[in-house]
Amino acid sequence: MDLLSTSVYKGVMRVSDLGECLRQAREEAGVSLAGLARKTHWSKALLGHLETGARDAKREHVVAYSRALCIPVDSLYGPRLDPLRVAHEWLLSDTPAETHQAHGRRIGESLVSDVEQRVVDLRLLDDTVGGGDLAPVVYRELADLRDLVKEASYSEKVGKRLLVAVGELSQLVGWVASDAGDHSGAQRAYLEGVSAAVKAGNSALAGQLLSSLSYQMANVGDPSDALxxxxxxxxxxxNVTPVARALLLERVCWAAARARDSDLTRRTLDLVDDAFEARSEGVGEPEWVYWMNRDEIDVMAGRCWIELGQPSKAAPLLRHAIDGYDTDHAREVALYQTWLAESYARTGEIDEARNIITAARGNAEGVNSARLDRRVEEIEQLVV
Known part of the structure; x- marks a missing residue:
């Protein structure tokens, strides 16, 4: 199965395929582009670009279509397939690096484009596959890409693109390893990625890798060091773009909250809002911020309020985000439910907390994520 040319499920769906699904759903509902623009508050031009694939359709767009057209989010992604099967089939297929090595060619633009798309597809696969299942796939991809960079010949321009790909893939490997409970492996991957990003002259990517490591440290290490x-x-x-800056600042928020620095957390939450509001259609964001939207910012704010001892502020933010989340993203839904349950538990609403953590446990079934399992168990102990 060639995942670089085939749309096999929503996690690796091509932009043009998703846009076509959005267009068909709108037309079947009898809604014009102008009518949808009024319902979603996005411009008619932007919606047209989403439907033609000229602009990337992100989750926030799909959720907006769902609400405006009164149809399930899942239906907008087309037929669903089992993401675990996709991951396993991917593991058995040749990586772009292996394909190159078999032919012994000098690396050109085409091969690099395949590698870059592979990283994008793997990142999307992480949305629906737990770290324990995805880890073998991304470990292998990074090892093959690392060998390719060391052994192949290529131009300086191609070399920089390859280093950026190594950096981005290292960030994904670190994230997946951390989700699988391999924190030392995650740290190695993050630091390797920093080295590649620095060599490529991409400071924004280096910042993303360091802030990802800080997030892990805030969760399982020393929050002061993480901060x-x-x-x-x-x-x-x-020169980081607005949404990327918002993401980096979110990691500061979390580390500050874990370190119990209330003033810094509050100030930085405001900076996150300011950065996100500064985004513009004319500013190209790095692909690795594709998941950042207002709901994600609210989730982080809610988590920080819990850490700061103000759980009553968290529940409305978390519940709204969970309600708009795609059910295929079982790990994220379950994780966010654990924080919602914690917010209720810490305000004394134990019965409601029990109901929510029970739902989280159900969503967590079949998701091979050590991080999720640990969170569910922690909150279950809190509501005993």
Whole structure:
């Protein structure tokens, strides 16, 4: 199965395929582009670009179509297939690096484009596959790409693109490893990615890698060290785009909240809002911020309020985000439910907390994520 040319399920659906699904759903509902623009508050031009594939259709767009057309989110992605099967079939297929090595060619633009798309597709696969199942896939991809960079010949321009791909894939490997409970492996991957990003002259990507490591440290290490690292990542990321800056600042928020620095957390939450509101259709964001939207920002704010001892502020933010989340993203839904349950537990609403954590446990079934399992168990102990 060639995942670089075939739309096999929503996690690796091509932009043009998703746009076509959005267009068909709108037309079947009898709604014009102008009518949909009024319902969603997005411009008619932007909606047209989403439907033709000229602009990437992100989850927030799909949710908006769902609400405006009164149809399930899942139906907008077309037929669903089992993401675990996709991951396993992917594991058995040749990577672009292996294909190149078999032919012994000098690396050109086409091969690099395949590698870059492969990283994008793997990142999307992470939306629906737990770290324990996806880890073998991404580990192998990074190892093959690392060998390719060391052994193949290529131009300086191609070399920089390959280093960026190594950096982005290293970030994904770190994220997946952390989700699978391999924290030392995650740290190695993040730091390897930083080295590649720096060599490529991509400070924004280096900042993303360092802030990803700070996020892990805030969760399982020393929050004070995590805070220092997160702030360093923001300072070192030069000329970063608005949404990317919002993501880096979110990691500062979380580390500050875990370190119980209330003032810094509050100030940085405001900076996250300011950065996100500064986004523009004319500013190209890196692909690795594709998942950042208002709901995700609200989730982080809610989590920070819980850490700061103000759980009553968290529940409305978390519940609204969960209601708009795609059910195929079982890990994220379950994780967010654990924080919602914690917010109720810490305000004394134990019965409601039990109901929510029970739902989270159900959503977590079949998701091979050590991070999720640990969170569910922690909150279950809280509501005993």
């Amino acid at each position: 220092l690292l997160a702030r360093t990542a923001v300072s070192g990321a030069k």
